[in-house]
Amino acid sequence: MSSGQACVLLGIATFSKDGDWIIKETPESCSKVLKILERKNASYRLGLPLDPAWLSKGWTSHFEYFLGNGYRMRVDFCSRPPRVPDISGLWQNSIKKYDVDIVDIQSLIELKQTRRVRDYSIIGALAEVAGFVQDKPELSMMYLQDYELLKKAVKKWPEIARKCNREAVQTILQGKSRKDTVISLAVEQDEKIQADETRINFYREKSKSYQRKCMAASAVWKSENISLSEQHNQLLSIVKEELV
Amino acid sequence: MKRELSIKEITANMLEPYTIPEDSPYLSEEQRELSKLSYQKRMEWMAEWLMLASHTDDED
Numbered sequence A: 001m002s003s004g005q006a007c008v009l010l011g012i013a014t015f016s017k018d019g020d021w022i023i024k025e026t027p028e029s030c031s032k033v034l035k036i037l038e039r040k041n042a043s044y045r046l047g048l049p050l051d052p053a054w055l056s057k058g059w060t061s062h063f064e065y066f067l068g069n070g071y072r073m074r075v076d077f078c079s080r081p082p083r084v085p086d087i088s089g090l091w092q093n094s095i096k097k098y099d100v101d102i103v104d105i106q107s108l109i110e111l112k113q114t115r116r117v118r119d120y121s122i123i124g125a126l127a128e129v130a131g132f133v134q135d136k137p138e139l140s141m142m143y144l145q146d147y148e149l150l151k152k153a154v155k156k157w158p159e160i161a162r163k164c165n166r167e168a169v170q171t172i173l174q175g176k177s178r179k180d181t182v183i184s185l186a187v188e189q190d191e192k193i194q195a196d197e198t199r200i201n202f203y204r205e206k207s208k209s210y211q212r213k214c215m216a217a218s219a220v221w222k223s224e225n226i227s228l229s230e231q232h233n234q235l236l237s238i239v240k241e242e243l244v
Numbered sequence B: 001m002k003r004e005l006s007i008k009e010i011t012a013n014m015l016e017p018y019t020i021p022e023d024s025p026y027l028s029e030e031q032r033e034l035s036k037l038s039y040q041k042r043m044e045w046m047a048e049w050l051m052l053a054s055h056t057d058d059e060d
Helices: A003-009 A027-039 A087-093 A105-111 A119-133 A137-143 A147-156 A158-163 A167-173 A178-206 A208-224 A228-242 B007-014 B029-035 B039-059
Strands: A019-022 A061-066 A072-078 A095-097 A100-102
Touching: A003 A019, A003 A105, A003 B039, A027 A228, A087 A105, A087 B007, A095 B007, A105 A119, A105 A137, A105 B007, A119 A137, A119 A147, A137 A147, A137 A158, A147 A158, A147 A167, A147 A178, A158 A167, A167 A178, A178 A208, A208 A228
Parallel strands: A019 A072
Antiparallel strands: A061 A072, A095 A100
8 A cells, every 4th residue: 555545544644535556566466456346346547457567667557436325436556656666675665554565654755756746745744753753864854845844853963964965954054044945945846746747748648549549448338337357358459559 | 872763663653653743844633633543543534534525525
């Protein structure tokens, strides 16, 4: 379990509507997920078929199903989350609770460096708790997002600050103005936002014609109540033709 | 000398009840309540919000 719902379980977000899951890129794993989703009458949303060949290239699969009260549940799957290069380390560091593996805090911080501005508050919160509550100052130093707390961290852990190559930390150490540090934090955040935007645009551009065919197929699935396994087979055919 | 905790240990600690500083710029009273709960209670909290969201969607 990762992203928003992991944040809820870690105590720093009160709510998350979507389920984001990282799975192992094996046929068994994909097949197990598809079976569970089929039992829930799930449908594919726009995305790639849940298959190791595509997961291993960084693509993601998206589904939705409805609860008895009509609430739409959305669940997304990937095997290689963005900005987390060490996948085996990701699994090793995860914490198993009631049969669910929960992503570790460092990977969660990396994952959350998205194009959405609101995710940077989550990163700041994770960094604050990691350093000031759980005594892992390196994470505070690298990921705090605001001036006041970063200054407090630099004052509390000067040795770690000196070793830190983050520009905002160095501006505080050098006694530069608050404005300089705030600019440095803002530029750093914007660079991460741009990097994620570039990543998404790459996938979007690459899959334009695939997406068009999927949307046409999806309209038929809805009107003819096509099963998830059939949807999956159709997507595998489309992706083979449209995405090389 | 105090042993440095690993990322895995930090994560495990955060899945247990802990206290968020009163003056946190990122977190509010709701997260302070949530962080004091056990893992089981946090799961129940999440489910409760999902139920509430379903009613909100009905009203929209």
